[in-house]
Amino acid sequence: MSETVMDVTDIQNLLPHRYPFLLVDRVVELKPGEKLVAFKNVTANEHFFSGHFPGHPVMPGVLILEALAQAIALLGYKTANARPETHVTYLMSIDGAKFRKPVVPGDRLVLEVTVMRHKGMLFKAKGEAKVDGQVAAEAEFLATIAERKEVA
Numbered sequence: 001m002s003e004t005v006m007d008v009t010d011i012q013n014l015l016p017h018r019y020p021f022l023l024v025d026r027v028v029e030l031k032p033g034e035k036l037v038a039f040k041n042v043t044a045n046e047h048f049f050s051g052h053f054p055g056h057p058v059m060p061g062v063l064i065l066e067a068l069a070q071a072i073a074l075l076g077y078k079t080a081n082a083r084p085e086t087h088v089t090y091l092m093s094i095d096g097a098k099f100r101k102p103v104v105p106g107d108r109l110v111l112e113v114t115v116m117r118h119k120g121m122l123f124k125a126k127g128e129a130k131v132d133g134q135v136a137a138e139a140e141f142l143a144t145i146a147e148r149k150e151v152a
Contacts, residue, residue: 005030006038006074014077014084015070020047023067024111027074035114036075040067044105059103064137065094068127071111072141076123079115080145087121088148097139107131113141121145 006027015022029037042059049057073089076082082089103109110130117124122144129137 004028011074014074016084016088017070022070023063024070024074030075030078032075032079033115033118035112036071038071038074038111040109040111042103042105042107042109046105049105057105061099061137064099064103064109064129065097065139067109068111068113068129068137068139069141069143071113072123072125072127072143075113075115075125076143076145079118079123080121082121082145086148087145089143089145091141091143093142095140097137099137101131101134101136103129103131103136109136116140
């Protein structure tokens, strides 16, 4: 894989997610307005494996989609030059989700997201999660970057 574009500290500076819900470990390619490639190292000590499934650990598909959504949020922030102090990314829809192969401990989940359409703060993107070059999951996502409103 190519060199690091964003490490976990850079990612945490943009995304509000933290362990155990931060699902992007590193960004290795970034072309604002076009594409982002990142990865998640899947380890046996992930909290969800204790219940999904005992004796046969499989990463839940919804978490694979969440990892792709987080990658899209990173691409959106970098494309719109939005700041996490004043803005937040919201997922609006997921279409055509397909799961092609199980993701198990020891896998490196490569997250590839590509902008299909972008207008203002609205993004439509295609996401593919791959393991060893094979698509494990894919979907199209709609997301928006909105002004952050503090909740009391």
